Amino acid sequence: MNGIIVKAIGGIYYVEASDGIYECKARGVFRRKNISPVGGDRVEFSLEDDGSGVIEKIEERRSLLIRPPLANLDMLVFVSSTCEPRPNLLLLDKFIAIAVFKKIEPVVVFTKIDKESCDGLVDIYKGAGIKTFQVDNTTGEGSEAVKAVLEGKLSAFTGNTGVGKSSLLNNMFPALGLATNEISKKLGRGKHTTRHVELYKLEGGGYIADTPGFSSFDTNRYDIIFKDKLAGCFPEFQKYEGKCRFPDCSHTKEKGCAVIEAVKNGEIAKSRHESYVEMYEQAKQLKEWEYKND
Numbered sequence: 001m002n003g004i005i006v007k008a009i010g011g012i013y014y015v016e017a018s019d020g021i022y023e024c025k026a027r028g029v030f031r032r033k034n035i036s037p038v039g040g041d042r043v044e045f046s047l048e049d050d051g052s053g054v055i056e057k058i059e060e061r062r063s064l065l066i067r068p069p070l071a072n073l074d075m076l077v078f079v080s081s082t083c084e085p086r087p088n089l090l091l092l093d094k095f096i097a098i099a100v101f102k103k104i105e106p107v108v109v110f111t112k113i114d115k116e117s118c119d120g121l122v123d124i125y126k127g128a129g130i131k132t133f134q135v136d137n138t139t140g141e142g143s144e145a146v147k148a149v150l151e152g153k154l155s156a157f158t159g160n161t162g163v164g165k166s167s168l169l170n171n172m173f174p175a176l177g178l179a180t181n182e183i184s185k186k187l188g189r190g191k192h193t194t195r196h197v198e199l200y201k202l203e204g205g206g207y208i209a210d211t212p213g214f215s216s217f218d219t220n221r222y223d224i225i226f227k228d229k230l231a232g233c234f235p236e237f238q239k240y241e242g243k244c245r246f247p248d249c250s251h252t253k254e255k256g257c258a259v260i261e262a263v264k265n266g267e268i269a270k271s272r273h274e275s276y277v278e279m280y281e282q283a284k285q286l287k288e289w290e291y292k293n294d
């Protein structure tokens with residue numbers, strides 16, 4: 001039988017198949033190979049006489065996050081508020097780059113547009129080729145468009161506390177929002193539950209991963225991207241690839257750099273390039289063997 005792991009907790013995997021959810025264990029062979037199934041994994045399983053399942057095979061993963069443990073994520077939605085708290089663009093750009101690096105599509109949502117306009121911010125991120133939305137959670141304005149982009153995808157939401165993630169989820173999925181809150185309360189969100197992952201099925205197809213781990217999804221040194229791969233994680237830089245005077249251009253300060261030229265004439269947002277330079281400088285501090293990323 002085939003299915004997707006919609007919940008993983010303490011070595012028990014809940015696998016959603018076409019005719020229901022099966023409680024499964026994993027074959028010992030995975031442990032011996034040091035592989036563990038995670039939420040989002042597509043698996044093959046067999047049934048024991050008592051009706052419980054055994055996971056036999058994990059399908060190839062299109063993406064994988066270790067903390068929180070989550071496979072096959074299609075989309076990471078970064079929620080930022082226009083104010084209270086104000087967005088930290090360096091942090092946002094780091095997260096976006098990490099998502100791109102891990103082959104997960106980044107999506108940006110700005111909230112609280114009833115309090116402060118975010119037109120400038122939307123220009124920056126749309127200009128970078130990233131799907132960007134703005135919502136007013138007090139009225140629900142804009143949430144339909146976000147909902148539409150989630151259809152058929154496995155997504156997760158992340159963002160600082162207080163930016164309006166729960167409000168947005170509740171506006172989009174009133175039923176799911178309730179469930180999320182109950183689950184979070186039961187588990188004590190933000191305590192030591194970062195290894196718990198649960199997927200919620202959406203009416204229109206697709207899933208949302210609820211994982212307390214995301215509230216503390218921080219960019220530690222394991223998430224620093226190797227400097228030679230960093231430019232590849234900025235979608236709007238791709239157009240200029242190979243156009244710099246020096247083939248090994250770092251796009252930070254060189255003469256004849258096509259990326260810097262594009263910043264000067266407004267084709268690339270200044271703040272995005274500043275984040276790139278900052279991340280590049282950080283990446284330079286790390287030695288190659290210190291990367292745990294790929």
Ligand SMILES: Nc1nc2c(ncn2[C@@H]2O[C@H](COP(=O)(O)OP(=O)(O)OP(=O)(O)O)[C@@H](O)[C@H]2O)c(=O)[nH]1
Nearest residue numbers: 111112113135136137138161162163164165166167
């Ligand atoms: N004016 C305004 N207030 C908002 C908006 N979105 C959320 N809020 C308010 O901001 C506060 C935080 O919203 P939440 O939805 O709880 O934020 P969260 O991101 O889920 O926060 P955590 O659960 O701590 O991670 C609440 O008081 C909301 O009513 C918005 O678009 N406009």
Ligand SMILES: [Zn+2]
Nearest residue numbers: 244249251257
């Ligand atoms: Zn360059």
